[in-house]
Structures are given as structure tokens and as C-alpha cells.
Amino acid sequence: MSSTEVKLSRLLILAQKFNNFYLSGFQKCDIRPFVVEGQQVGLIKSDVLKHLEKYPEVFCIRACEQTKQGLVELNPAFRDYNERTEQLEKVLRNLRSENLFPALQGWRDEYFEVKADCKALLKMERAATPLFGVRKYGVDINGYVRHPTLGLCIWLQQRSNTKETWPGKWDNMVGGGLSVGFGIKETAIKEASEEASIPCDLVKNLVSAGCVSFYFESRQGLFPNTEYVFDLELPLDFVPQNADGEVQAFELLTAKDCVERVFTSDFKTTSAPVVIDFLIRHGHITADDVVDFTQIVELLHVPLQSLYTYKARFQQSKKQPQLLPGGSKNCNCAILQKISVENGHKKAN
Amino acid sequence: MSSTEVKLSRLLILAQKFNNFYLSGFQKCDIRPFVVEGQQVGLIKSDVLKHLEKYPEVFCIRACEQTKQGLVELNPAFRDYNERTEQLEKVLRNLRSENLFPALQGWRDEYFEVKADCKALLKMERAATPLFGVRKYGVDINGYVRHPTLGLCIWLQQRSNTKETWPGKWDNMVGGGLSVGFGIKETAIKEASEEASIPCDLVKNLVSAGCVSFYFESRQGLFPNTEYVFDLELPLDFVPQNADGEVQAFELLTAKDCVERVFTSDFKTTSAPVVIDFLIRHGHITADDVVDFTQIVELLHVPLQSLYTYKARFQQSKKQPQLLPGGSKNCNCAILQKISVENGHKKAN
Known part of the structure; x- marks a missing residue:
């Protein structure tokens, strides 16, 4: 096996690593859609479900006749955004005090908005979102330099040793989660200032x-x-400086060294997709060099939308499918119906 | 609804249009994997299948006990690449003479290589690949100019009125299919010369x-x-010139005009993904402007690999799934098993 081939396999293995749930999680465990106001907003595993069962006034856990797939529904009697948020938060604070989930030890009083079809349904403590498999959105900035002799170089940050998640790991120059009330570019600009002191100009x-x-x-x-x-793109003489204590170092790497860094266990696994995507878009990882190229690109864009459209499944099952679904809600029902049937099939056996 | 929102919906509808089979084709019709040497290389619809049934010496059409999904297998007795190619071509020439499929009227004596796991299994007349749902690979070049006053501008070509497919439609500056014996960048360079006379420098x-x-x-x-x-990126004063008679005009459009052009019926539907991807990568279509942004990006990268790994399904069904599949063959089995179970379920009913 040539050295190029070795590198290729490593890239694919890395792409599989940050997609470990996408690639085999669905088969491993009994997962159920988490539904709020009739729309799926998450997925819940059985190890979480067994603790939610203690709160029947908040979670309705039931089978679904049409899809034969069990689901977890936030009590539809809750009237609005605020009541849903409060009721859920009460449970989360209980679960936290019982020390049941490592995730909740990272509680940070920062809210993520839970949305479906662009409608905000409730907000949830950021640390709790992994328990409910709620889709999370973030921003990342690839800071780079066109060096006259070294070519394309990339700035990486080393996360502070005191961070709740991935302490001390190497990461993209700037990154952060989308929080309630902030736009996407707005979040990028805010994080660029806080994490790397990037000036307005x-x-x-x-x-x-x-x-x-x-x-x-x-x-x-x-x-x-x-x-x-x-x-x-940054000027040659600019050096990022952290302003919020969340970064302990910055380092400028050549594209080649950056690829090597991403493969190490010192790199935050969930930040690797951003670096790989950057190197692909800028011609440093190409289809002629990497035999698994199309697979890797596929694993940088897995169909999360398809896995989170429980409502669409219902609509689709009531009518004849059409060649061109007219709206976003019908999007990717093909794959979704497969999921529902699979679960039904397993239960029947 | 604001004018921005109108544009967004149009982009999503367009992304659904070039994914009409991905989004609803799987539900509409009885489709079967096309298997060569134990590996899936295509999908065959029932309207094609009924004609292949007349050639039992070439195609084995059978049920599959494990997945309960019917499949079409090229006779495994054929010894090698050449015998598989010849046997299949004999059938294709028969079908063409019977005038059964519009696709075969575009016969052009140009071969596409049919591969699985990077191994070439046979070659097939290019015009026939849509009948077998064989994955096709092509290259496209986004030729662009950074105009001092108009900003980013994009060169489009108008296809010749005499082309077999999409005659007279607007298209990317340069594009072409990957044919047997050519590399990816090599094909791009060849097409750049033939279609637009782009010089080496x-x-x-x-x-x-x-x-x-x-x-x-x-x-x-x-x-x-x-x-x-x-x-x-092209210099301001460069104008593409066609050299092979396949293009009747070139036009330089602003990014904004390019978006409008892509929405018209004068644009080749299957070239739209390349333009949309280009405008996204260069910051002209952004997540803050387009409410369906993540869905559109998903529809530019649909998981074809997942839909074409029949062999993986078998391997997976024989053993316990692992958290991290070790090799490319197991990639995306999650979705695949759903497909097989769905088909089994339908038959059982």
C-alpha cells in the first residue's frame, strides 16, 4: 500500500469517527423521535428514556399506530414557548441534582433554541441538548494566510484546559454555538472578537x-x-490573541501539517469536519489523490434533515407520494419512511 | 412574504427538482439493485426490468432471502471485464434496435467505466447508464472573474442546439463526463481546452x-x-471560445444574474447544483439570507454511497454492527438496512 493510500484510509476512518452515530448508532439502540407540537426536534436513546418515564406529566411516551414507532412527546397541553421551557427545565434540574448524566455536569446557563420549520418551540440548557439529540448549530472560522513560501497556512487554536468540553484539544481558529437571539454571521463576528481579537477591519x-x-x-x-x-484570509503579520480565557494558544500550520494535526488524538474530533471541508474547498485534498473522496464529502454532509422529519412521515403516509414535493416539510421522506418501517419490522419480529 | 423569502423557496424547489428521484422515486416504483460480481453498481426500475427478463443468459433476476429484496445480477459465470462488457453490449444493441428506450437513441460509442470499490467491472455505452441507474461521474469548471465594479461574475456556456442531451440550454462554462482511461483533473483540463479554448497558462x-x-x-x-x-479565476479580458462545436455561445453574468438564470427553464437542470454550490462556497448564498440553507446544502450532497452498497448490507446482516466500521464497505449501512427492510416489508404485505 502506497503512502498516499494510507493517508486516504485515515481520512475516511476519521470521517467515520465523527459520524459514529450516523453510521451505526441507529442499529445499536432503541431510539425514539422527540416530538414537540407535532414536530420532531430530537432523538432519545433508551438510557435517557428510562429516566424521563418518571415524569409522565411532562413527557408522553407512546406508540405510534401509523409508523409502529414509539415516540416521546412533550406534553401537548403546555400552552406556549415559556411553559414548555419551564416545564422541561424543571425536569433537567432534577436530573442534574440526581447526578444521572455526565452531560448535565457541564451545565452553563446558556440556552439553545429548539426549533422546527423555523418556529422556536422552546429553549433548552445547552448542556442538555445531547440527551435529547436536539440538532445543534454552530459557526466556525477558518483563519488562513497565503504565505509566499509555505503556501496556504491555517491558524488553529488550542482550547483552554479549563473548558467543560474537549479541554486542551486543538480546534479551529474560532468557533462557537448559536445561542438564542444571535444571527449566524453575527455569532461568527462576536466569536472572532472574543476568541481571537480579530479587529473589525x-x-x-x-x-x-x-x-x-x-x-x-x-x-x-x-x-x-x-x-x-x-x-x-488574514495578513501575514496578524497573530490572533485570546480575549475570553477560553483559548490557551494559537498556532499557524501549513496545510500539510494541519492534515497531520487533525489525525492526532490532540484534535477535537467534532471540529475535524470543518478543517477537512476547508482543505477540500481549497484544493488541498482532491479526488485524484483520495480514493474515498466522494464518501468523505458525503460524510461531511450527512442528511440530518431526513432523520428529523417525523411530521413529514405522517403527512406522506396519508397520501400518494408526488414526484416533486411542493414544500420543505416533505423533504427526504424517502429515507424517513424507511426508518419508520424498519422500526415497525423489528417490533413485529 | 418578503422578496427574500420568495427567492429562498425557489432555491429549495430547484434543489428538490434535481433530486426528484432521491426525494420520491424510491417510493413510487419497484426498484432493484443491479449487482455485478456481488457488488451493487446500479438500480433498475420495473419498466426496464421487464425487457431484461428476455435475456436470462445475461441477467439473473431473483429474490434475495436475507434482505427479501429482489435483485438483478449480471450472470456471475462471465469470466472477466471483457466478457461482461461484451455480453451486456449485445443486449444493449438489441434493445436499441427494438427502439424501446429513448435513452438508447442517444448512443454515442463512448464508454463509461462501471466500478465497485475502485475495481473496474465492465464498461458500458454512456447512453445506456440511465437505464441501469449506474452512478455517473463528471467534472465541471466554474469560470469566474473578479470584476472591479460588478464584483464576482460567472461565465456560462449555451449548449449547441445539436447536442443529444439538453440542446440549447445554458450550462456551466465547462463540463464533461469521466470516460474510461482519464483522470479527474485530466478530464477537466481536456474539456477546458475543447469546450472553451482555455490556454495552459x-x-x-x-x-x-x-x-x-x-x-x-x-x-x-x-x-x-x-x-x-x-x-x-480568469482575467478580465479573457473570452472563452468553443473548439469542438458543442457550445453555441458564452456569456459573463453577475452572481445575481446567474442565480436568476439558473431558475429559468433555459438552464440545464442537472447543472444547477454546481452553480448553487459555487455561489454558496463564495458567500453569495448565505445561511442568514436563505431559511432553507442547510436543506439546500444537504440536497447538493445526497448520500449516493449509502444507496449503492448492497454488498455491505449482506456483510452487516451477518454480524453485530460495530461502533466504527473499519473499512469503506461498511460505510452507511444504517440507511441501507432500512432500504432492504422496507422492500421486504412491502413484499410481505
Whole structure:
């Protein structure tokens, strides 16, 4: 096996690693859609479910006749955003005090908005989202330099040793979760200032460059993550400086060294997709060099939308499928119906 | 509804249009994996299947006990690449003479290689690939200019009125299918010269930028296509010139006009993903502007690999699934098992 082939396999193995739940999690465990106001917003594993069963006034756990798939529904009697948020938070604080889940030890009083079809349904403590498999959105900035002799170079940050998650690991230059009340580019600009002290005259060059999606599972729970990626070309003489204590170092690496760093256990697994996507978009990982290229690109864009459209499944099952679904709700029902039938089939056996 | 929202819906509808088979084709019709040497290389619809049944010496059409899914297998007695190619071609020439399929009227004596796990299994006349749902690979070049006053501008080509497919439609500056014996960048360079007379000193700036995948269906058959995309910045004063008679015009459009052009019926539907991907990567379509942004990105990278791994399904069904599948063959079995179970379920009813 040539050295190129070795590298290729490593890239695919890495892409499989940050998609460990997408690739085999669905088969391993009994998972149920988490439904709020008739729309799926998450997935719940049985190890979490057994503790939610103690709160029947908050969670309705029931079978679904049409799909034969069990589901967990937030009590539909809750009237609005605020009541849903409060009722859920009461449970979360209980679970936290019982020390049941490692994820809840990272409680940080920061809220993520839980949405379906762009409608905000409730907000949830950020640390709790992996327990409910709620889709999480973040932003990442690829800070790079076109070096006259070294070529494309990339700035990485080393996370502070005191961070709740992935302490001390290498990471993208700037990254952060989307919190309630902030836009996407707005979050990128805010994080660029806090994490790397990027001044306004440089941050104005930020280029939106798409998004990556993957489905990772850790001891904390489920991470169906979508990261909006931005590229930022920086002048040769600029050095990022941390301003919020969340970063302990920055380092400028050549594209080649950056690939090597991403493979090490010192790199935050869930930040690897952003780096790989950047190197692909800028011609440093190419289809001629990497035999698994199309598979890797596929694993940078896994169909999370398809896995989170419980409502669509219902609608679809009531009518003849059409060649061109008219709206976003019908999107990707093909795959979804397979999931529902699979679960039904397993139960029947 | 604001004018921005109108545009967003149009983008999603377009992404659904070039994925009409991915989104609803699997439910509409009885489809069977096309298997060569134990590996899935295509999907065959019932309207094609009924004609293949007349050639039992070439195609074994049978049920599969493990998955309960019917499949079409190229006779495994054929010894090698050449015998498989010849036997299949004999059938194709018969079908063509019987005038059964519009696709075969476009016969062009150009071969596409049919591969699985990077091993070439046979070659097939290009016009026939949609009948067998064989994955097709192509290259596309986004030729662009950074105009001092108009900003990012994009070169489009108008296809010749005499082309077999999509005559007279607007298309990417340069594009072509991967044929037997040519590399990916090599194909891009060859097409750049033939279609747009791009000289060597410009084509050396070609940047590999990833790939898009979609699953389109037309009257010709199935198009599970992956397009490797390249970006090429051109000088302001360069004007592409066609050299092979396949292009009747070139036009330079602003990014905004390019978006509008892509929405018209004058644009080749299956080239739209490349333009949308380019505009996303270069910050002209952003997540803050487009409410369906993550869905659109998902539909530019549909999981074709997952839909074409019949062999993996077998391997997986014999053993306990593992958290991290070790090799590429196991990739995305999660979704695949769903497909097999769905089909089994349908038959059982």
C-alpha cells in the first residue's frame, strides 16, 4: 500500500469517527423521535428514556399506530414557548441534582433554541441538548494566510484546559454555538472578537462558505451538529490573541501539517469536519489523490434533515407520494419512511 | 412574504427538482439493485426490468432471502471485464434496435467505466447508464472573474442546439463526463481546452473544490450523478471560445444574474447544483439570507454511497454492527438496512 493510500484510509476512518452515530448508532439502540407540537426536534436513546418515564406529566411516551414507532412527546397541553421551557427545565434540574448524566455536569446557563420549520418551540440548557439529540448549530472560522513560501497556512487554536468540553484539544481558529437571539454571521463576528481579537477591519473580509453536518455520539450523548463555516484570509503579520480565557494558544500550520494535526488524538474530533471541508474547498485534498473522496464529502454532509422529519412521515403516509414535493416539510421522506418501517419490522419480529 | 423569502423557496424547489428521484422515486416504483460480481453498481426500475427478463443468459433476476429484496445480477459465470462488457453490449444493441428506450437513441460509442470499490467491472455505452441507474461521474469548471465594479461574475456556456442531451440550454462554462482511461483533473483540463479554448497558462490555476451529488430522474432514466467541481479565476479580458462545436455561445453574468438564470427553464437542470454550490462556497448564498440553507446544502450532497452498497448490507446482516466500521464497505449501512427492510416489508404485505 502506497503512502498516499494510507493517508486516504485515515481520512475516511476519521470521517467515520465523527459520524459514529450516523453510521451505526441507529442499529445499536432503541431510539425514539422527540416530538414537540407535532414536530420532531430530537432523538432519545433508551438510557435517557428510562429516566424521563418518571415524569409522565411532562413527557408522553407512546406508540405510534401509523409508523409502529414509539415516540416521546412533550406534553401537548403546555400552552406556549415559556411553559414548555419551564416545564422541561424543571425536569433537567432534577436530573442534574440526581447526578444521572455526565452531560448535565457541564451545565452553563446558556440556552439553545429548539426549533422546527423555523418556529422556536422552546429553549433548552445547552448542556442538555445531547440527551435529547436536539440538532445543534454552530459557526466556525477558518483563519488562513497565503504565505509566499509555505503556501496556504491555517491558524488553529488550542482550547483552554479549563473548558467543560474537549479541554486542551486543538480546534479551529474560532468557533462557537448559536445561542438564542444571535444571527449566524453575527455569532461568527462576536466569536472572532472574543476568541481571537480579530479587529473589525479584518473581520469584514469574512466569507460565508457553506456548512458541514455530521452525527457524532459520545459519553455525553448525541451530537447531530451543523456547523456554518466561514473563511477569513488574514495578513501575514496578524497573530490572533485570546480575549475570553477560553483559548490557551494559537498556532499557524501549513496545510500539510494541519492534515497531520487533525489525525492526532490532540484534535477535537467534532471540529475535524470543518478543517477537512476547508482543505477540500481549497484544493488541498482532491479526488485524484483520495480514493474515498466522494464518501468523505458525503460524510461531511450527512442528511440530518431526513432523520428529523417525523411530521413529514405522517403527512406522506396519508397520501400518494408526488414526484416533486411542493414544500420543505416533505423533504427526504424517502429515507424517513424507511426508518419508520424498519422500526415497525423489528417490533413485529 | 418578503422578496427574500420568495427567492429562498425557489432555491429549495430547484434543489428538490434535481433530486426528484432521491426525494420520491424510491417510493413510487419497484426498484432493484443491479449487482455485478456481488457488488451493487446500479438500480433498475420495473419498466426496464421487464425487457431484461428476455435475456436470462445475461441477467439473473431473483429474490434475495436475507434482505427479501429482489435483485438483478449480471450472470456471475462471465469470466472477466471483457466478457461482461461484451455480453451486456449485445443486449444493449438489441434493445436499441427494438427502439424501446429513448435513452438508447442517444448512443454515442463512448464508454463509461462501471466500478465497485475502485475495481473496474465492465464498461458500458454512456447512453445506456440511465437505464441501469449506474452512478455517473463528471467534472465541471466554474469560470469566474473578479470584476472591479460588478464584483464576482460567472461565465456560462449555451449548449449547441445539436447536442443529444439538453440542446440549447445554458450550462456551466465547462463540463464533461469521466470516460474510461482519464483522470479527474485530466478530464477537466481536456474539456477546458475543447469546450472553451482555455490556454495552459490559465488552466494551471484550476482549483479542485469538492463535489456535488444528486439523484435525478427523467424520461431517459436515472441519474445518480456526482460532479467533481473546479474553480478557475480568469482575467478580465479573457473570452472563452468553443473548439469542438458543442457550445453555441458564452456569456459573463453577475452572481445575481446567474442565480436568476439558473431558475429559468433555459438552464440545464442537472447543472444547477454546481452553480448553487459555487455561489454558496463564495458567500453569495448565505445561511442568514436563505431559511432553507442547510436543506439546500444537504440536497447538493445526497448520500449516493449509502444507496449503492448492497454488498455491505449482506456483510452487516451477518454480524453485530460495530461502533466504527473499519473499512469503506461498511460505510452507511444504517440507511441501507432500512432500504432492504422496507422492500421486504412491502413484499410481505
